[in-house]
Amino acid sequence: MRRSAAAICFLVAGCSWVPTWGVYKIDVNQGNFITQDLVEKLKTGQTKPQVRLILGTPLVADAFHANRWDYVFRYESGGRVLEERKFIVQFQDDKLAKWGGEELPISPVRGYAGERKEGVTTSISADDKSWWGTIRDIFGW
Numbered sequence: 001m002r003r004s005a006a007a008i009c010f011l012v013a014g015c016s017w018v019p020t021w022g023v024y025k026i027d028v029n030q031g032n033f034i035t036q037d038l039v040e041k042l043k044t045g046q047t048k049p050q051v052r053l054i055l056g057t058p059l060v061a062d063a064f065h066a067n068r069w070d071y072v073f074r075y076e077s078g079g080r081v082l083e084e085r086k087f088i089v090q091f092q093d094d095k096l097a098k099w100g101g102e103e104l105p106i107s108p109v110r111g112y113a114g115e116r117k118e119g120v121t122t123s124i125s126a127d128d129k130s131w132w133g134t135i136r137d138i139f140g141w
Contacts, residue, residue, distance in 0.1 A: 031059045031073040034087050036104045042089075046096040051089060058089070067091040071101075 034055055041054050051069075052058075058069035068090050075083040087101035135141075 025079040027078075028076040029074075030076075032056045032071045032087075033073050034071055034085075034104055036106050039087075039099070039104060042096060042099055044096055044098075048091060048094055051096055055087075055089070 032055060038054055042051065046054075055071060059072045060070035062068060062070070068088060071087040071089070073083070073085045073087075074081060085102045085104065087099070087104065089099045090097050
């Protein structure tokens with residue numbers, strides 16, 4: 001009896017591969033989402049603050065490699081990694097020397113040639129009204 005109870009405990013404890021059985025797992029975005037249009041703003045010779053302004057604070061700043069910044073982006077949905085990208089920026093004498101990494105997505109607002117994509121709203125115009133604003137206009141409030 002003790003052996004079967006111990007065997008059951010080990011089997012249940014070792015079942016990390018079993019599906020989550022209805023447990024909700026949130027979508028997780030970690031790191032810096034870098035697009036191709038941000039990389040196009042980089043120029044050799046820019047200072048570290050200028051690069052930080054364009055790309056954001058790096059996720060990994062290694063103390064042993066002070067002249068290298070690693071930008072990592074990871075997207076998990078339902079406990080599974082769906083997307084992971086790495087981008088590396090290197091400095092020489094505190095000036096941007098080179099950069100590179102995996103293929104980056106285009107901006108969600110711009111197309112491949114920089115043209116504006118149809119159906120993408122970047123800001124709310126003055127003509128857009130909330131539902132409450134529409135009701136006030138109907139009743140003349």
